[in-house]
Amino acid sequence: MSRVDSRFVWVVACLLLASTAASAHEARPAYLEIKEIAPGQFSVLWRTPVLAGMRLPIVLKLPDDVKNLREPNVQELSDSFVERRWIDAGPTGLAGKRIEFPGLQLTITDVLVRVELLDGRKWTAIIHPSQPWVEIAASQTWLGVAGTYIVQGVRHILFGADHMLFVLGLLLIVKDRWMLLKTVTGFTVAHSITLAIATLGYAEVPVLPLNAAIALSILFLGPEIVRSWRGETSFTIRHPWVVAFAFGLLHGFGFASALTSAGLPRHELPLALVSFNVGVEFGQLGFIALILALERSFRILEVRWPRWAQLLPGYTVGSLGAFWTVQRVALLFGGSR
Amino acid sequence: MKSTSRFHLPLYAFIVLAFVMCALPVDAHLYSTGMGPFYDGLMHFLISPEDIVPVLALALLAGLRGASYGRRALFTLPVAWLFGGLAGLSAMTTRPHPFIAAAWFLMLGGLLAADAKVSLRVTTALAALLGVYHGYLDGAGMGQFETASVGLLGLVFAIFVLIALAAAFVVRLRADWARIAVRVAGSWIAASGLLMLGWAVRTR
Numbered sequence: 001m002s003r004v005d006s007r008f009v010w011v012v013a014c015l016l017l018a019s020t021a022a023s024a025h026e027a028r029p030a031y032l033e034i035k036e037i038a039p040g041q042f043s044v045l046w047r048t049p050v051l052a053g054m055r056l057p058i059v060l061k062l063p064d065d066v067k068n069l070r071e072p073n074v075q076e077l078s079d080s081f082v083e084r085r086w087i088d089a090g091p092t093g094l095a096g097k098r099i100e101f102p103g104l105q106l107t108i109t110d111v112l113v114r115v116e117l118l119d120g121r122k123w124t125a126i127i128h129p130s131q132p133w134v135e136i137a138a139s140q141t142w143l144g145v146a147g148t149y150i151v152q153g154v155r156h157i158l159f160g161a162d163h164m165l166f167v168l169g170l171l172l173i174v175k176d177r178w179m180l181l182k183t184v185t186g187f188t189v190a191h192s193i194t195l196a197i198a199t200l201g202y203a204e205v206p207v208l209p210l211n212a213a214i215a216l217s218i219l220f221l222g223p224e225i226v227r228s229w230r231g232e233t234s235f236t237i238r239h240p241w242v243v244a245f246a247f248g249l250l251h252g253f254g255f256a257s258a259l260t261s262a263g264l265p266r267h268e269l270p271l272a273l274v275s276f277n278v279g280v281e282f283g284q285l286g287f288i289a290l291i292l293a294l295e296r297s298f299r300i301l302e303v304r305w306p307r308w309a310q311l312l313p314g315y316t317v318g319s320l321g322a323f324w325t326v327q328r329v330a331l332l333f334g335g336s337r
Numbered sequence: 338m339k340s341t342s343r344f345h346l347p348l349y350a351f352i353v354l355a356f357v358m359c360a361l362p363v364d365a366h367l368y369s370t371g372m373g374p375f376y377d378g379l380m381h382f383l384i385s386p387e388d389i390v391p392v393l394a395l396a397l398l399a400g401l402r403g404a405s406y407g408r409r410a411l412f413t414l415p416v417a418w419l420f421g422g423l424a425g426l427s428a429m430t431t432r433p434h435p436f437i438a439a440a441w442f443l444m445l446g447g448l449l450a451a452d453a454k455v456s457l458r459v460t461t462a463l464a465a466l467l468g469v470y471h472g473y474l475d476g477a478g479m480g481q482f483e484t485a486s487v488g489l490l491g492l493v494f495a496i497f498v499l500i501a502l503a504a505a506f507v508v509r510l511r512a513d514w515a516r517i518a519v520r521v522a523g524s525w526i527a528a529s530g531l532l533m534l535g536w537a538v539r540t541r
Contacts, residue, residue, distance in 0.1 A: 108373050158376065294498065297505035301407045 029110040029126070029152075029258075030058050032099070034136075036118040037086070040093050041069060044085040049109075055081050056107055061100040065090055093117075094136045104132035108159075110152070114268070124148050124268070145268070146275040149259075153279020156258050157287065162214055162324060163251055164287055169221030169317045171291055173228050173240045184288060186241035190248025191255060192277055198256030199273045205253045208332045214254050215324035217247040222318020229314065255280055374484035378491030381475070387438045388471055389499070394445035394526050395467060396500040397519050399460055400507025401452055407504030409457060410464045415497040417468025418475075422489040425476025435537035441467065442530025449523025452516070468496075 033045040046060045060083070069086040076082075089097070094115070101111055104127065111127040113134050124145045127134050157163055170187065174180045197203045220243075224236045236243045259276050382388050392414065399410035445463070448455060455463075475492060479485035510516050 159373070290498070294501055297501040300404065300505040300508050301411060301501065302404045303408055303411070 029112045030056060030101075030104075032060065032111055032113045034094065034113075034115045036093065036116065039118065040091050041086070041088050042094065044083075044087055046083040046085070048081045050077070050080055056109060057103040058107060058109075058111065059102045061102055062087065063089070063094070063097040063099065066094075096135060098133050098135050100133040101127060102132065105129045110155070112152075122268070126152055142271060146271055149272045149275035150279035150282070152259075153255075153276040153281075154283040154286075155279075156255065156276075157280055157283025160254075161320075162218060163254070163284070165317055165320060166214075166218050166221065166247065166251065167284060167287060168291065168313070169218060169225060170240055170244055171288065172225045172313055172317070173221070173237055175237075179240060182241040183244045184285075186245035187248040187251070188281060188284070190245040191252030191280070194249045194252030195255045195259070195277055195280075196252075196273060198253050199260055199269055199276075203253075205257075207257050208328065210250065210253050210257065212325060212328035212332050213250050214247075215321055215328050217250055217321075218317060219321030219325050220247075222314055222321055225314035225317060229311075374487040375491035375494075378479070378488030378493075379495045380491075381479075381488065382492045382495040387441075388475070390526055390529070391441040391445050391467055391471070392496055392499055393503055394442075394449050394523060395460075395464060396503035397507050397522065398445060398449045398453075398455070399464075399500075400504040400510075401449070401516065401519060402455065402457075402460065404508050406457060406460050407500070407508055409461050410504060411497065411500045413461050413464035414468045414500060415493045417465040418472035418496055419468075419489065419493045421469035421472025421474075422476035422479070422492070423472075423486070424469075425473035425478075426480040426485055426489070428473070428477045428480065435540075436534065437470070439530045439533035439537055442533060443527050444530075446523045446526030446528070446530055450520050450527055451523075452520055 030049065031045070031047040035043045035045075037043050044060075044062070048056045048058055050056075062085075067088045069088050073084040074082070075084075099113070104111060107129055109129070111134075113123075113125045113127055115123040115136055117123075122145070123136065125134055126148050167187070170183050171180070174183050194203075198205065221236075224234060224243075227234055228237050255276070259272065395410055395414065396407070399406040445467075447453075472489075476485070476489060479488050507516075507519055510519065
């Protein structure tokens with residue numbers, strides 16, 4: 001395979017922009033945990049993420065026949081808004097009842113719902129804005145839980161314009177099939193390592209500096225792409241897999257923040273971690289396959305791009321990296337959005 | 338005389354189109370993925386048979402004719418769809434005519450099945466007509482959403498990708514049986530059009 005032809009990718013890059021310009025890691029899911037503490041009685045943990053002092057406008061609406069056992073406890077943390085409630089759902093419990101999330105449809109985030117019943121049954125679901133409510137099922141298999149997190153991983157990649165743009169930048173530098181394999185593998189191994197480390201609680205990176213560093217990794221690729229077009233060489237151009245591995249470590253922390261910011265229960269972490277990572281890989285490989293297939297299609301159709309279109313991808317990657325870097329550093333130091 | 342009429346073909350096509358679009362009110366929707374308007378628009382295209390099937394048929398037809406035809410369809414159809422969509426955004430009261438949807442299936446499926454030797458000009462006209470008509474309908478249906486223009490971009494992106502992949506796939510086909518298989522797909526599309534037409538007549 002010849003190097004991935006950069007001349008077409010501007011289309012993808014521009015449309016990526018249109019899709020999710022500056023929203024990459026900022027769409028952390030809200031989290032609802034419901035634990036049965038006595039027959040028909042539940043403790044409820046409702047956490048909505050807060051970014052730059054702004055709380056997501058999602059409201060938790062429990063079924064009408066639910067009564068509070070005691071006064072709710074509300075806590076405002078730096079990164080989230082946490083509400084604890086203790087409720088009585090009557091003798092039939094919550095099975096088959098509907099919990100609504102008014103306001104979710106106005107956002108682009110999800111709600112992760114986890115239910116634990118007294119008899120040990122567990123149930124997990126991700127609620128999307130397209131259907132801002134959930135009906136509590138009676139039971140769920142581990143396969144169902146895994147499926148939920150796989151979907152979450154795929155969605156995170158599809159929604160994370162910064163991850164996709166970084167991968168796109170790498171594809172523009174990579175020159176042959178073997179190097180592509182090494183680079184993709186390097187990125188995958190690296191982000192899997194830090195995703196696991198962070199998710200299992202062995203390391204923690206604050207979200208704001210992390211996002212700024214991820215933006216910086218994209219900015220870093222811009223000049224390298226231009227250098228590669230000019231026929232110049234550099235360490236990154238000769239060994240893109242090393243750069244993919246190094247920055248992949250950063251991106252893994254980013255993936256982890258999407259998974260752990262919801263405050264997942266620890267005993268579910270291994271399954272969630274593996275499934276989420278599988279989902280991330282599906283999303284990432286799907287994106288790479290799409291780029292390669294498009295590039296091949298353009299060659300078969302003998303598409304000849306004008307000069308400005310040839311230059312656009314590198315400048316798009318670099319410019320967006322610069323924009324996100326400035327934006328996120330401003331956020332980091334308390335600037336307004 | 339012949340060359341003059343060929344020259345005016347796109348013009349005639351757009352006049353017909355203008356009449357068709359003014360004819361009736363429309364109803365459409367934007368599929369909600371929960372991932373933002375770009376993906377909503379993209380998904381809207383992928384789950385709308387009345388959109389995706391004619392585009393696929395045109396891409397396959399262009400692919401059968403060769404790389405230059407595929408290239409022409411690749412750039413004409415998405416651009417026409419975008420312009421049609423932008424025009425449709427401000428028109429929220431149009432209804433797709435069931436006969437016309439069936440006609441697209443019949444015509445493009447029929448041309449594909451027959452491996453018709455359409456000229457590059459006709460291919461361009463078909464792509465422009467299809468793009469403006471369906472884009473207008475999509476735009477009209479999406480106009481009620483504030484982020485419809487971004488949704489439209491997602492939709493156009495999906496069209497661009499589909500044409501690129503499908504046309505390139507067919508251009509590469511050399512074996513007779515493979516090209517016949519593509520034509521068989523055309524016959525199915527035409528047959529679907531016939532069914533749609535029958536249904537439209539029956540429920541009219």
